[in-house]
Amino acid sequence: MTNELITASAADLAARLAAREISSAELTQACLDRTAAVDGVVHSYLHVDAEGALAAARAIDERRAARESLPTLAGVPIAVKDVMTTKGLPTTCGSKILEGWIPPYDSTVVTRLKAAGMPILGKTNLDEFAMGSSTEHSAYGPSRNPWDLDRIPGGSGGGSSSVIASFQAPLATGTDTGGSIRQPAAVTGTVGTKPTYGGVSRYGLVALASSLDQAGPCARTVLDTALLHEVMAGHDPMDSTSIDAPVPAVVEAARRADVSGMKIGIIRELTGDGFQAGVQQRFDESVQHLVDAGAEVVEVSCPSFTYALAAYYLILPSEASSNLAKFDAMRYGLRVAPHGIDDPSAEQVMAATRDAGFGDEVKRRIILGTYALSSGYYDAYYGSAQKVRRLIADDFTRAFEAADVLVSPTAPTTAFAFGDKIDDPMAMYLNDIATIPANLAGVPGMSLPSGLAPEDGLPVGFQILAPAMQDQRLYAVGAALEARLLSAWGAPLLHSAPDLTAAGKGA
Amino acid sequence: MSQATAEATLPFEEALAAYDPVLGLEVHVELGTNTKMFCGCATAFGAEPNSQVCPVCLGLPGALPVVNEKGVESAIRIGLALNCEIASWCRFARKNYFYPDMPKNFQTSQYDEPIAFNGHLDVELADGSTYRVEIERAHMEEDTGKSLHVGGSTGRIHGATHSLVDYNRAGIPLIEIVTKPMTGAGERAPEIAKAYVATLRDLLKALGVSDVKMEQGSMRCDVNLSLMPKDSTTFGIRSETKNVNSLRSVERAVRYEIGRHAAILSSGGKVTQETRHWHEDTGITTAGREKSDAEDYRYFPEPDLVPVAPSAETVEALRATLPEPPAARRKRLQSAWGYSDLEMRDVVNAALVDLIDETVTAGASPAGARKWWSGEIARRANDAGSDVPTYAASLAVTPAHVVELESLVTGGRLNDAMARQVWDGVLAGEGTPTAVADARGLELVQDTGALQAAVDKVIAANPDVAQKVRDGKVQAAGALIGQVMKEMKGQADAAAARQLILDSLTN
Numbered sequence A: 001m002t003n004e005l006i007t008a009s010a011a012d013l014a015a016r017l018a019a020r021e022i023s024s025a026e027l028t029q030a031c032l033d034r035t036a037a038v039d040g041v042v043h044s045y046l047h048v049d050a051e052g053a054l055a056a057a058r059a060i061d062e063r064r065a066a067r068e069s070l071p072t073l074a075g076v077p078i079a080v081k082d083v084m085t086t087k088g089l090p091t092t093c094g095s096k097i098l099e100g101w102i103p104p105y106d107s108t109v110v111t112r113l114k115a116a117g118m119p120i121l122g123k124t125n126l127d128e129f130a131m132g133s134s135t136e137h138s139a140y141g142p143s144r145n146p147w148d149l150d151r152i153p154g155g156s157g158g159g160s161s162s163v164i165a166s167f168q169a170p171l172a173t174g175t176d177t178g179g180s181i182r183q184p185a186a187v188t189g190t191v192g193t194k195p196t197y198g199g200v201s202r203y204g205l206v207a208l209a210s211s212l213d214q215a216g217p218c219a220r221t222v223l224d225t226a227l228l229h230e231v232m233a234g235h236d237p238m239d240s241t242s243i244d245a246p247v248p249a250v251v252e253a254a255r256r257a258d259v260s261g262m263k264i265g266i267i268r269e270l271t272g273d274g275f276q277a278g279v280q281q282r283f284d285e286s287v288q289h290l291v292d293a294g295a296e297v298v299e300v301s302c303p304s305f306t307y308a309l310a311a312y313y314l315i316l317p318s319e320a321s322s323n324l325a326k327f328d329a330m331r332y333g334l335r336v337a338p339h340g341i342d343d344p345s346a347e348q349v350m351a352a353t354r355d356a357g358f359g360d361e362v363k364r365r366i367i368l369g370t371y372a373l374s375s376g377y378y379d380a381y382y383g384s385a386q387k388v389r390r391l392i393a394d395d396f397t398r399a400f401e402a403a404d405v406l407v408s409p410t411a412p413t414t415a416f417a418f419g420d421k422i423d424d425p426m427a428m429y430l431n432d433i434a435t436i437p438a439n440l441a442g443v444p445g446m447s448l449p450s451g452l453a454p455e456d457g458l459p460v461g462f463q464i465l466a467p468a469m470q471d472q473r474l475y476a477v478g479a480a481l482e483a484r485l486l487s488a489w490g491a492p493l494l495h496s497a498p499d500l501t502a503a504g505k506g507a
Numbered sequence B: 001m002s003q004a005t006a007e008a009t010l011p012f013e014e015a016l017a018a019y020d021p022v023l024g025l026e027v028h029v030e031l032g033t034n035t036k037m038f039c040g041c042a043t044a045f046g047a048e049p050n051s052q053v054c055p056v057c058l059g060l061p062g063a064l065p066v067v068n069e070k071g072v073e074s075a076i077r078i079g080l081a082l083n084c085e086i087a088s089w090c091r092f093a094r095k096n097y098f099y100p101d102m103p104k105n106f107q108t109s110q111y112d113e114p115i116a117f118n119g120h121l122d123v124e125l126a127d128g129s130t131y132r133v134e135i136e137r138a139h140m141e142e143d144t145g146k147s148l149h150v151g152g153s154t155g156r157i158h159g160a161t162h163s164l165v166d167y168n169r170a171g172i173p174l175i176e177i178v179t180k181p182m183t184g185a186g187e188r189a190p191e192i193a194k195a196y197v198a199t200l201r202d203l204l205k206a207l208g209v210s211d212v213k214m215e216q217g218s219m220r221c222d223v224n225l226s227l228m229p230k231d232s233t234t235f236g237i238r239s240e241t242k243n244v245n246s247l248r249s250v251e252r253a254v255r256y257e258i259g260r261h262a263a264i265l266s267s268g269g270k271v272t273q274e275t276r277h278w279h280e281d282t283g284i285t286t287a288g289r290e291k292s293d294a295e296d297y298r299y300f301p302e303p304d305l306v307p308v309a310p311s312a313e314t315v316e317a318l319r320a321t322l323p324e325p326p327a328a329r330r331k332r333l334q335s336a337w338g339y340s341d342l343e344m345r346d347v348v349n350a351a352l353v354d355l356i357d358e359t360v361t362a363g364a365s366p367a368g369a370r371k372w373w374s375g376e377i378a379r380r381a382n383d384a385g386s387d388v389p390t391y392a393a394s395l396a397v398t399p400a401h402v403v404e405l406e407s408l409v410t411g412g413r414l415n416d417a418m419a420r421q422v423w424d425g426v427l428a429g430e431g432t433p434t435a436v437a438d439a440r441g442l443e444l445v446q447d448t449g450a451l452q453a454a455v456d457k458v459i460a461a462n463p464d465v466a467q468k469v470r471d472g473k474v475q476a477a478g479a480l481i482g483q484v485m486k487e488m489k490g491q492a493d494a495a496a497a498r499q500l501i502l503d504s505l506t507n
Ligand SMILES: [Zn+2]
Pocket: B036, B039, B040, B041, B052, B053, B054, B055, B056, B057, B058, B171
């Protein structure tokens, strides 16, 4: 019974909760039991709130018993990426500098999860301040890929991807600045969406790069992802960049799963060279599935994508260097007294704290960004990067004149092994080559599993990109592909993942 | 008292014989909006420290700013009143630097895209001439918190053992108004500086955008000054004297800096580009932070805010709300009221223009309005350390009271001496002028029989004086009038008494 509850889809669980076949308390307890069994090896969580989750679950059960009409996902538990503030629950962003900080307020996303009646299981691991593609940059140690514990679960949202891939939670939230939802989804065989920029409020999201960050849903099926997307999205007056328009009809699109007559654009610059053979193979097969489902395939060219990575690694560090300036030991978080100074000044305490509290990757990007924004260099670096950003947006505009959605592999490779790229930032950055353009242009993107690479048996991600505010197209295409793949596989991909409880006992 | 010692200065006339001053003024004005620039916190002055704060203005991780529309409107109105062009599209920018009283370690400001630019303000000088101050820009920004340095002798950070920070001020909307360099002012530079700040203060007050209280810091002035040799057109190195916070100090600081620069230059020295502290008590400036043009705030467009793009209609609608410029209004009212230049200046200095305007509009004569508002009540207001409008408001004494009082005199019920008694009663809170007159039994005796009887009695009692009058020494009647008024207990019309006496003695 317990095993079956933790592998069920959120849509299925929601239906059974609504029918009062199961209780939220029972479901939440099943998730917590699973965490107790496997998180010792997976390390998805930085903080588990068993008591709070169960209290919220019982409250929903009571309301349901009182015949209250409840939101669709009421009672379905969820894990929250530890970059979103949670009132009364620690929020560390994977950094030592925020160790022990308990926010006095909820992020808008968390407020909406609570309003939807979703018990919050805990806070998931991430690369420090969401800077990374592997969780190896978390100050609290990496999360592991349930498919192979020696491999990365993706990053920065490796805690959220592994928490659902290891069946500790049916749903999780993520944030995606350059692929932090989509790449972890790809390497763990799960689904994740980066909505249109402004589609989900950033209020209470500890900012990495304000103009690129976007929160979104992580789940095991396309429909579950849509259901969570609908809960998270919508205008928020607390976020000036939030779009004041109705949320695209993502759930409806996921349920209809209709691609007949749609034009699918293959991005020439994001296939072939540089992509692992098995990744390319699964991608090509998926495209064929979409053709079989009634879609038409066209090839599009986005020449400026070549410069996306370079532009991204100027804009992101620039904004991050400023966003992270607030961590100064004055008002919250870590405070370190400098060594050998009797009566340190505020500035000396700031410097000592930032030195001790930030990890290498964070320091690297702060230094990069500080340099790029410096007078005399601004035009050459930040200014040029903004121009490239406009060219990339133009490429998207042209491509979307020829195609309704664009597709590519989500990441060039399957999950790499821990330590493989940690000393080579450029190699690590290149892992995000296919996901970054969407962030630069603000368009929505989804990753869903397209199978296992024959050469290593690891999950491969298929990326779908749509024009801004056309997020529903991701779900139409994603659900259609998922249905075809599922009937080809005979069972969800994750069912062929290794048994973690055995590993848990061994560890 | 300041510990600093004065530097050498050249006498003012000597300095101006050799050098031309170049003056620039930067004025920061706190807007009188009910809420802060980027959050909903209150802005009341003098509240309990850190009682008007929230995640946004404390710079907590995840918090986001939202622009206060009222603040933008005020900025546009200020720009229009300063004859500026208004940007049809502009952005906020981050000014990055570390300081403990700045919660985010960047100030949200504007950089190369100010909301208002290229304006001017005409300033009237004592000799009746007008000097046009060119305005470079007016831009929006947020105030910082306020540090209180404890344990040192100077209240400055050096020597202090620790500092306390009050973030109530952090995020209060500021408008920074920057002049273009003013040349050709010569020996009038100190007067122009003072007159500009005074004119600007009046203008902002008339706009109703700020309470412009220099002593409370809601209007703060920085004085930039450099000298160039008489025959030169190349600006010298400037000093930037910070926080010169009274009109008199503005004048004194300019004068002092002219003398100090001249002393340095005439002895072959080089002025240091630096900020200077102004010492109100000793009237000198002392060196602050050394400044270079290369000071790098790494400005970049604020990605958390959307651009400000007021439509032409919005700007025109705001233009329609502009009050008559104070100088033009003063000219119009002076001519309408028939005041002499001296009278008008007294009225302006006593902040009585609005009150007199209201009183005249309500039906009083301009002479009467001036007489009653600048007499006894002004003396009492001064004793109370207040101005007349504030003091009158605290007593609930209104223009209507003056109108009523004056009508009691013109209607013949009261003479001037009685009216003064009634006014005292009104100021003492005894009620309206009529009520006071009734209660105190003040009324001119209109009954000529009673007056004639008193005249007869006084003539009979003073035969010598009466004879002098009969002999043609009409001025001797004064003594008799006094006695008649005494006999009538003051409740007689002195002119009528005089006429009756003359009639009785000359016929
Ligand atoms: Zn606030």
